Amino acid sequence: MHQVKGVVARGKGQPVEVVTINVPDPGPGEALVKVQACGVCHTDLHYREGGINDDFPFLLGHEAAGVVEAVGPDVTGVAPGDFVVLNWRAVCGECRACKRGELQYCFNTHNATQKMTLEDGTELSPALGIGAFAEKTLVAAGQCTKVDPSARPAAVGLLGCGVMAGIGAAINTGEITRGRSIAVIGCGGVGVASIAGAALAGASPIIAVDIDPKKLEAAKRMGATHTVDSSKVDAVEEIKRICAETYDGADGADVVVEAVGRPETWKQAFYARDLAGTVVLVGVPTPDMKVPDLPLIDVFGRGGALKSSWYGDCLPSRDFPMLVDLYQQGRLDLDAFVTEEIGIGDIEAAFERMHHGDVLRSVVIL
Known part of the structure; x- marks a missing residue:
């Protein structure tokens, strides 16, 4: 003892x-x-x-x-x-x-x-x-x-926990890759880690969304190509605008990671993704929170996937040593x-x- x-x-x-x-x-x-x-x-x-x-x-x-x-x-x-x-x-x-x-x-x-x-x-x-x-x-x-x-x-x-959850939400759950766009709503530790993961994977654009300028600055340092202050602009419309500028005809991001864990921001993520895009919920909600009211035709009509990310869908024996190696190489x-x-x-x-x-x-x- x-x-x-x-x-x-x-x-x-x-x-x-x-x-x-x-x-x-x-x-x-x-x-x-x-x-x-x-x-x-x-x-x-x-x-x-x-x-x-x-x-x-x-x-x-x-x-x-x-x-x-x-x-x-x-x-x-x-x-x-x-x-x-x-x-x-x-x-x-x-x-x-x-x-x-x-x-x-x-x-x-x-x-x-x-x-x-x-x-x-x-x-x-x-x-x-x-x-x-x-x-x-x-x-x-x-x-x-x-x-x-x-x-x-x-x-x-x-x-x-947090860094693996965020990196894994982008790479493992969202399956972000080169040539695909991503938006991350909520830029605390997990959200910024999602941005770092997207940067490792070569995604573009990488859009960080928050209401705190300090968090948006941190997101830029970790690889965000664009920042959106959702207290000043409509985050959904701004994500769509940025993605349309990069990919002709895009109607949102290929992957949207919700790293807050609130119904309001999850709804933003749902509508900010492109057709056949993916929403990844990695923010932890409280037991009383409910999925926001969504017309079922919108769920059907936008296609794609609505996912939850458990621990960044990681396998520690595989992912931890790899990420530590990237850290030691100066790449993460x-x-x-x-x-x-x-x-x-x-x-x-x-x-x-x-x-x-x-x-x-x-x-x-x-």
Whole structure:
């Protein structure tokens, strides 16, 4: 048993606390990871606000990189000393998705069996089965993805959630390629990552949509060719105008990524895509939100696809090492996502900065 400091949300809307937690030694199929860095993701705030479920208390944090300290007796995929990025898609290999070769859609992803607890024995619910706002965490061994150990933990740890979700939404789910256009609505960390992914794929134009000039500037730095301030112009009409200038006869973007998770912006995405275009929802809605009122004839008449992107439809064992290699080559600027490095006691302040749009990512250094 290991006693370490961790960040816990005890109740809906309550400020998080840094407390001592108990982390078991790894059992079969498990790994103990010494966390080096963990990004502050909006999903952590969703957990604190009760927007995911009400299984309080939560051990927050999930965008993390660290070093494997110990493994269970039957673990062969990772070993003590391995530098890993943690993921929340530990594939089972046995479900119908895995058996048909679509491991990125595994229906039975798993986490550590043993529970981390508070000092009094109260079981903790780790965010996305990870719980990495802690000096050490216990995960399923399949949640550890080995990457280049010379990479910067604060940067590559972000592949564990938001950056991978955004890049994957463009490349894996939206299947963006050269010669195709893309618009991204919402330019927080996930949206800007979608833009970075589109730039990697050679898409053009790459249109960033937001109401915050700072976020639009960040989008330009990551590869956006055009920006649209939707507080000043009709975003749908502006996307259509830009695409028509590039491709004669285009009536919108080939792919529109919605990275906000709201009905209003999803409706914009629906109407901003070209005929037979694709809408990708990667923004996380709250349980009370409904699909906006759309005439069914418009759904039929525009053709194409309406998709949700689960974790950027990634396969961590395939995608994490590849993206870390691109980062190491200078072709993917993961450092640009790290706005600030903070301590484990600074997470409430980081949530506040997130609300104001002041950061792409605050990263806790442990």
